[in-house]
Amino acid sequence: TAGITQAPTSQILAAGRSMTLRCTQDMRHNAMYWYRQDLGLGLRLIHYSNTAGTTGKGEVPDGYSVSRANTDDFPLTLASAVPSQTSVYFCASSDWTSGNTGELFFGEGSRLTVL
Amino acid sequence: GQNIDQPTEMTATEGAIVQINCTYQTSGFNGLFWYQQHAGEAPTFLSYNVLDGLEEKGRFSSFLSRSKGYSYLLLKELQMKDSASYLCAGMDSNYQLIWGAGTKLIIKP
Helix, strand or coil: CCCEEEECCEEEECCCCCEEEEEEECCCCCEEEEEEECCCCCCEEEEEECCCCCCEECCCCCCEEECCCCCCECCEEECCCCHHHCEEEEEEEECCCCCCCCCCEECCCEEEEEC | CCEEECCCEEEEECCCCEEEEEEEECCCCCCEEEEEECCCCCCEEEEEECCCEEEEECCEEEEEECCCCEEEEEECCCCHHHCEEEEEEEECCCCCEEECCCEEEEEEC
């Protein structure tokens, strides 16, 4: 089982350029999330989606947008990248159906460097 | 505000026992999670506690005290492969996770 697939795994981007990080899951989980992880800080939620067709803002949404057109895909777009968006980005999903704890399943991460 | 505190780094010896502590403050409470993250990899789920007490899973156990806002992860019979960061996360009343910065565990032979 693939679980969650993220692409690209690594990218160097010039400031001001746009970029979309792709995330696809094959577990039919209803909820999906985008986090960024920076040294010395906990995972910070950027955006989330509780179900297909809905999205919400997390702790650090500025400069990022998401869409959830279907259950499986949850792309994250940086419209105009800035150096402070240099980070490792993790996509995750969870199954909130009855009896589940809502544990997160993570993709392998996308390392983004903005110069 | 919401906050998760855990030590930045701990060192332990192969074969020994180590306890990683976590204190939390969340708006409402819907459980406490522990995840393991090896360097350069994604976090993976270890445990979930929502009621007070100890949950045991093989070499790993997790404890929760809701009245004290406190949890710990206990790792027994340490192996070199246990060298990783351990992330504590509290779930608030909106079912959002509040993450600690992680505890880097170094295992020495």
